[in-house]
Amino acid sequence: xxxxxxxxxxxxxxxxxxxxxxxxxxxxxxxxxxxxxxxxxxxxxxxxxxxxxxxxxxxxxxxxxxxxxxxxxxxxxxxxxxxxxxxxxxxxxxxxxxxxxxxxxxxxxxxxxxxxx
Amino acid sequence: xxxxxxxxxxxxxxxxxxxxxxxxxxxxxxxxxxxxxxxxxxxxxxxxxxxxxxxxxxxxxxxxxxxxxxxxxxxxxxxxxxxxxxxxxxxxxxxxxxxxxxxxxxxxxxxxxx
Numbered sequence: 001x002x003x004x005x006x007x008x009x010x011x012x013x014x015x016x017x018x019x020x021x022x023x024x025x026x027x028x029x030x031x032x033x034x035x036x037x038x039x040x041x042x043x044x045x046x047x048x049x050x051x052x053x054x055x056x057x058x059x060x061x062x063x064x065x066x067x068x069x070x071x072x073x074x075x076x077x078x079x080x081x082x083x084x085x086x087x088x089x090x091x092x093x094x095x096x097x098x099x100x101x102x103x104x105x106x107x108x109x110x111x112x113x114x115x116x117x
Numbered sequence: 118x119x120x121x122x123x124x125x126x127x128x129x130x131x132x133x134x135x136x137x138x139x140x141x142x143x144x145x146x147x148x149x150x151x152x153x154x155x156x157x158x159x160x161x162x163x164x165x166x167x168x169x170x171x172x173x174x175x176x177x178x179x180x181x182x183x184x185x186x187x188x189x190x191x192x193x194x195x196x197x198x199x200x201x202x203x204x205x206x207x208x209x210x211x212x213x214x215x216x217x218x219x220x221x222x223x224x225x226x227x228x229x230x231x
Contacts, residue, residue, distance in 0.1 A: 031216060040126075042208060042223035050217065058218065090162060096216045104150050104212060106219055108162035 002027045006091050006109035013081055013116055021076045021112050023091030031094045032074040033058065033106070034066065036087040043090065049074055050096065081116040088113050119144045121211050123222035130199045131230050137184075138194045138225045140209030148214040151185070151192045156206040156224075165207070168192065196227075204229045 004025045013019055025032065033048035035058075045058030049068040063085055065077040074093075078085060092106035120143045130136035142151070153165040168176045168185050175183050180200075184193045196203055209222040 033219065035221075040223060042123075043221040045218060045220075048217065056217070088160065092162075092219075094216075094219075104216060105152055105164045105167050106162075106210075111160045111162075 004091055004093050004107050004109040006112050008112060009110060010113045015082055015116060016080050019078050019081060021089060023074045023076065023109060024072050025093040025107070026072065027093060027107065028071065029093035030096045032068065033092050034076045035090045035092065036060065037090060038087050046076070083116050086114060086116050119211055119213065119220050121209055121220050121222040123209055123225050125225045127226045127228070129228040129230055132199055132201060134199055135195060135197045136199055136227065138207050138227065140192045140222055142190050142192065142211050144190070144211065146213055150212040152210040153183070153194045154208045154210060156208065166194065199229050201229050201231065203227060
């Protein structure tokens with residue numbers, strides 16, 4: 001089954017304790033990205049990756065890191081989490097429009113609810 | 118920079134009626150992609166419909182259709198014969214032809230009244 005898998009689904013942590021949210025896709029997609037969703041603000045892009053070893057900042061990258069060592073995995077790292085990073089996080093993957101025309105929609109993971117206290 | 122605006126934070130519709138959710142966007146590009154996503158209480162993001170900007174014909178998926186007005190930069194979603202399962206948050210999204218970013222609106226919460 002084609003899917004994007006995020007782990008964990010729920011996480012409560014304390015300020016300053018490093019954490020990693022994993023994301024894996026089995027569709028051989030070049031493009032992967034991370035979003036955070038907050039009430040009244042919609043989904044905002046944190047980081048994205050157009051291919052292996054190619055990553056770039058989105059609109060709200062401060063306090064986050066990512067890596068893309070393999071095509072299927074795109075972990076999100078919070079080196080020193082703070083309460084303002086409490087949010088719902090989504091990983092997404094897709095084909096790049098330049099590669100294929102039409103089916104460029106993003107496929108989303110099930111989300112990770114992060115609470116930083 | 119591209120922006121996506123959904124001007125209706127919440128809407129309600131009677132079951133079996135038709136409702137239209139509005140979305141406008143701003144871009145200087147001529148080639149791009151537009152999407153509507155549905156987010157039910159389960160939080161899963163589900164693609165409802167997509168539209169390629171170079172296609173003049175409006176996309177349709179069963180009870181869901183769009184009114185794509187390229188010159189006006191408008192991309193509204195029409196839901197016909199509304200069902201209780203349509204209750205969700207709906208997000209409009211824009212993607213450039215380069216594909217580097219997918220930009221979302223802030224969402225419209227749709228309530229279905231029985």
